[in-house]
Amino acid sequence: MKEYRYIEVRNLVKNYESEHMSVNAVNHVNFYVDKGEFIGIMGASGSGKTTLLNILSTIDTMSDGQIFYDGADISRMNEDERSDFRQKNLGFVFQDYNLLDTLSIEENIMLPMALCGKNKSEIENRVKSISETLNICDILDKFPYEVSGGQKQRAACARALINHPKLILADEPTGALDSKSSSMLLNTFQIMNKELSATILMVTHDVFSACYCDRILFLSDGRICAELERGNINKRDYLDRILTLQSTIGDEIGNWR
């Protein structure tokens, strides 16, 4: 009997075709994500990690292959079905926060629930509990341009979590943050993962961020070229392993970003 996986990517291919050339941005990629896992994807610039993330986010289509979310095959969905799927199953955290500047932090957080048609009391309770967990209660009334980058990113995390998504996709979430805010955000990710049982897939080029993940996939030229699992080792050893693996791949491939 075949083993059940929470999220499964099978033979995923993404080609960009033009008159003069064809590029394989993602080339027969296979991997899985278990429920409650915090997985990282690392790779050099142009390795295909953002393309992979976009396909997983359902905002881009695949050329071939299949992606199953809890058994549901998104490769067979049309655009509207993908939108509905996204609304109910995915949460996003982007490098540039992607908060709406005309909405307060609280309104940004509650927006996905309101769009789903949830009722007022349910929305209020959920916003309250997530804000408390992520420690952003004191900025709820403020607007995005009134708070720091770290606070904005935590608000984005709260928004990503609000609809109990199957998977949270984070695209270079620490890219625009200073080191202190970065570690605060990564702690937030851990809280989301451990306390709120969120499944997280994070794309990053930052080794420090990557060492918060349970497992890391290394992408090169559109293929998964290595995989590293933390297991029970401590953070420092894990960091060393990532760096070693990165330099090994780097020697083979070229420059890392």
Next chain:
Amino acid sequence: MINELTGKIALRNARRLWKDYFNYFLTLCMITAFMFSFHSLLFSKDIYKMIHYGNTGELSTAGTMLLTFMAISTAVILFIVAWLMNYMTRFILEKRSREFAIYLLSGMKKKQIAALYWKENFYLGICAFFIGLLLGSALQQILFFIFYKSIGKHYEFTKQDLQTILIVVFVTGILYWTCFFAALFRNKKTFSRIEIISLINMDKQNEMVNEKRISTWKWFFFLSVGNILFLYFLIFAGKITKLTAIMEMVGLTFTFYFFYLGLSAFLMKYIKNKGNLLYKRESLFLMRQFSSKIRNTCFVLGTLSLLFMFALVGSSLALMLSDYQNRQLDVEYPFDIIIIRDDIGYNFSKEEALISESVAIKDTLKYFVYQNGTSDMGDFLYQNLRLFSDRDSNPAMAEGKRAVAYYDHDVYMGITDYNHLRRMLGLTPVILPDDQFLIHISNRVYQEIRDKRIELENSLHTGLDFAGFKTEGFAQNGHNGTDYLLVVPDAELTEMKKYFSLMAVMAQGNVPESLSESLYESAGKIRGYDELADYIKIGSEELFLMPASIQVRSREVLELRFLMSTLSFPLFYIGLVFLCVSLTVLSVQQLSDSNKHRFRYQILNRLGMRKNKIRIVMAKQLFFYYLCPVILSVIISAAFILYIGRQFVAYTGIGTNWGFYFGISLLGFLGIYILYFGVTCIQFVGSVE
């Protein structure tokens, strides 16, 4: 070399940016077309003839009115167009600030970039001007056709019109380019002051949500709504006085400029208080977008509402005037020709001969009106008509008005002549017993005094019983009395003195308009010129009637229609230009923010909103923003038109269906509005997607 380069870049930019500039370009074309076509009215040879007295070269009253109204319209339009051009050039500057910053960083000088921008706008302006002239010449033909039709004439294009076109192109060019250069000059100054860093940051600025003092500002919303309700109360309760009118003027200015601030604060407060509506799907997003947009553009929205209001009131008023014109003419000029002389020995033989030369006469009556030294009826009207309501506060003014309106004595006519005149007009003759008299009165005055019949009867000392009123059109602007005529049995006339001698003529077929000038010439007078100081009085009519001792209906109708058109055409002109300017500003406001909107809608898409749903949300966003200034202006304009409609009844005695004409204006208005909304919607969705 550098000039050549900037020239090339400017031309390429103007081509590349045509999408951004499209609505503005369209509006410039339309404004040029309106300017050209409306001003060509002023320079038409036929109209020149109509607005000057005979051979004296002096402007007639209608001419003075036409020129005055056109001058006022042109001044107002110039101001608005200059504002639009300035607004647009500044707007585009902000939109392209990054591009200009890169030019600066690449080593170009501010002067060169200003010159580049200047050239781009110049190319745009010159294209719009010439296309506008082409459109304008087509519009001119339509406008002339309507204008001639409205004064009852047929329009044909002649070679002479070609010369006129050249003059009009010159005048339109001067007006257009004055606005254009003024706007560009202002922007050149802005350029010289601006720094690279501010150019770089200009388009990156967040849309700040200003929630300061919303608890105070929200009261402006209630005050504005209260003020509008108060305006309606004043109109319905008939309580418009000088004081309340001034109060409302101040109140409405406040309403136009603070309503949006109030509305935005009201919505923000609602959002802050977490109203239930917020939790209904995309309502939160839309309410936030809407409240922050109107907060940031409340002044512009106020100005647009004001312009919309002028457009609506102007066109409704223009339609009401043409309705008045069509309905009132038969009442004011029932006889084909009617002539009055204060010389009671005059036999009209000269006039009769002249008329016979021009037209076949169906029926003629030479007759007299009489007076017996009394002025009871005149006194009664002086005491009771609204026109003289200032007799206590300003007696000199009221007496002055009376002297223009009424003869010194009441005017009487014998029943035989009266019935003859009625037959001439196709009216049933009346039977008047020997001990009775009747009053033939203009319907407008009758409406005003009909509730005071007993008082009137008591104030008249004719020694006869009052048989009643007759109100058909009866040439009562000086000929068969002024406003009123007392009709008595013939026997009563023996006691009276002949007052004026008259001749009324009904003709077979059309009476040539030039007969009027010929009759005046034979009397040694110039039509409409000498009579201002003459003996003839015109009654209490206040709208557009001039004294005319010799009234040739075809000529008077032409004159009156012309007068009405001189009022209604500039009103349409202003209305059209205001509407186009407002809609351009609205559409540009939305389109210019398309980068910000694109980002916001991308987020909604990532949050799982379907593309179709996003399009609906975009349409809703645009719709609310477009609807906002319209609703305010429609509500306030309706109040004005309601008031003016009521005044129309009071001044003319003719009930006007104000709702109908307001509705027609609104429909026309919405037609143009929907066109702009549709174009903006398509462009908006296109630019966001």
